[in-house]
Amino acid sequence: MQQSGDVAASADDEIQAYVAPADAAPAATELDRSANYTTATLVEMAGTTGISNVSSSYYSNNTACSVQWPFAVGVPITYGFGWRPGEFHTGADFTPGNGAHVQAVADGVVRVAQEGYQGYGVAVIIDHEIDGQHWASLYGHMQYGSLQVHAGEKVRVGQYIGRTGNTGFSYGAHTHVEIRQNGVTPIDPIPWLRAHNKC
Structure with a gap:
């Protein structure tokens, strides 16, 4: 009797398969085998969302978590939280x-989605309830015409909300991300995201 499990491809064959036990129930529907599937790394797939600067030195995103980073893969961070000149x-x-897809860091409700929000330019603010506390995430300097959400809309973690740009008080394409405790008080987003992207 053959055991269920993965069957390794032979040197002459590129097919991979899973062998099910003989007494396994048949599938409810037939599988569509007409499509041509390919494999890609997460970094290669990130390129399809416009991410051109990838760096695992800053973070890696665990997409299984209820809180994620604002980009599907690690990207450079040029300025952090705190004092800088002026x-x-x-x-x-x-x-x-420029143009990379920005994603919601957690499930929530959009509070602001505007083409010109204060000095943030094209910006989105999402309210979240995480671990029984009210948090908000802000995403600023996105491209004009790129907003994918509107105020009052419920969003899911990882949902595409806009594209990285250079609007408002900005010098070069980037996405400014804030995490606000109680929805209003900015805290350092990097340790917060690191702590919450573990599941």
Whole structure:
């Protein structure tokens, strides 16, 4: 009797298969085997969402978690939270490349989705309830015409909300991301995202 499990491809064959036990129930529907499937790495797939600057030095995103990073893969972060010449920087600046898809960091409800929000330019603010607490995430400097959500809309973690741009008070394409405790007080988003992207 053959055991169920993965069957390794032979040197002459590229087919991979899973062998089910003989007494397994048949599938409810037939599988569509007419499509041509290919494999790709997560980084290669990120390219389909416009991410051109990839760096695992900053973070890697666990897509199984209820809180994720604003980009599907690790991208460079040019400025973090805190004082910099002339101002206090209330978030972190992610540089995935101009036009890269920005994703919601958690399930929530869109509070703001505007083409010109304060100095943030094209921006989205999403309210979240995480571990019984109210949090908000802000995404700024996105491209004009790229908003994929509207105020009052429920969004899911990882949902595409807009594209990285250079609007508002901005010097170069990036996405400014803030995490706001109680929906209003900015905290350092990097340790918060690291702590919550473990599941």
